[in-house]
Amino acid sequence: MESLERRYTVRDLAKMKASGRRIVMVTAYDAIMARLADAAGLHLLLVGDSMGNTVLGYENTIPVTMAESLALTAAVRRGARRAMVIGDMPFLSYQVSLEEAVMNAGRYLKEAGADGVKLEGGRVMHGVIRRLVDVGIPVMGHIGLLPQSVLKDGGYRIHGKSQAEAAALLDDALAVQEAGAFAVVLEGVPPALAAEITARLTIPTIGIGAGPHCDGQVQVITDILGLGGDFVPKHAKVYAQLGQAVLDGLKQYVREVTEGDFKPGPPEN
Numbered sequence: 559m560e561s562l563e564r565r566y567t568v569r570d571l572a573k574m575k576a577s578g579r580r581i582v583m584v585t586a587y588d589a590i591m592a593r594l595a596d597a598a599g600l601h602l603l604l605v606g607d608s609m610g611n612t613v614l615g616y617e618n619t620i621p622v623t624m625a626e627s628l629a630l631t632a633a634v635r636r637g638a639r640r641a642m643v644i645g646d647m648p649f650l651s652y653q654v655s656l657e658e659a660v661m662n663a664g665r666y667l668k669e670a671g672a673d674g675v676k677l678e679g680g681r682v683m684h685g686v687i688r689r690l691v692d693v694g695i696p697v698m699g700h701i702g703l704l705p706q707s708v709l710k711d712g713g714y715r716i717h718g719k720s721q722a723e724a725a726a727l728l729d730d731a732l733a734v735q736e737a738g739a740f741a742v743v744l745e746g747v748p749p750a751l752a753a754e755i756t757a758r759l760t761i762p763t764i765g766i767g768a769g770p771h772c773d774g775q776v777q778v779i780t781d782i783l784g785l786g787g788d789f790v791p792k793h794a795k796v797y798a799q800l801g802q803a804v805l806d807g808l809k810q811y812v813r814e815v816t817e818g819d820f821k822p823g824p825p826e827n
């Protein structure tokens with residue numbers, strides 16, 4: 559399975575968990591990055607609701623709408639050939655009723671060409687996950703730090719430090735698995751707890767800010783490519799400085815045009 563010619567599936571991910579091969583996921587929000595990430599060998603592209611902070615200019619993920627999320631998911635799908643594309647359901651698109659959850663989740667598959675959806679919450683989302691899976695929608699869970707609950711929690715913090723919280727998180731992970739999710743994101747969880755959850759689950763765990771022992775890792779693409787401005791989350795590793803490269807390139811363009819040094823290529827005919 560080193561380099562598949564077809565698209566990855568949930569069965570490939572299950573085999574990777576069973577054989578100990580690590581799963582690599584990154585967020586993507588447009589066709590250009592999706593094409594590059596696909597060519598780099600990413601297994602999964604998450605069209606995260608982090609689009610709120612990273613590309614839509616909101617303060618957090620709460621305002622992201624279905625229309626925004628579907629449009630960007632469809633763009634990522636158009637750029638990705640082999641990577642699975644996962645649509646990240648926005649706040650209030652799956653919490654109000656089972657009917658709305660099914661209709662909204664289904665739109666990712668029918669309208670945006672996604673291979674599955676992700677939603678936040680553990681035991682409280684058991685019924686929703688079960689219903690979506692029952693109608694044929696692959697679901698990725700997400701437990702630990704839940705960005706859609708940032709207002710309720712009063713900010714972002716590590717979850718599962720106390721014994722009670724750690725036990726609750728393990729219960730959440732087991733509930734998500736029991737409901738039929740094909741994988742679960744562990745965000746902002748102490749590494750030892752993430753390792754324990756990973757050992758207890760038969761579905762893959764995909765960590766962010768959860769240490770190295772998960773079955774896979776997910777990072778926010780703007781963080782790891784130096785496109786996030788001055789703030790870099792502690793859990794992110796920066797692999798390229800694209801922000802600086804873009805700034806340098808655009809400054810040179812401005813200089814050349816304003817100083818009359820810009821020599822365009824010949825016009826197309």
Ligand code: KIV
Nearest residue numbers: 585606607608743776
């Ligand atoms: O929206 C997102 O980018 C996410 C990841 C942090 C897992 O949910």
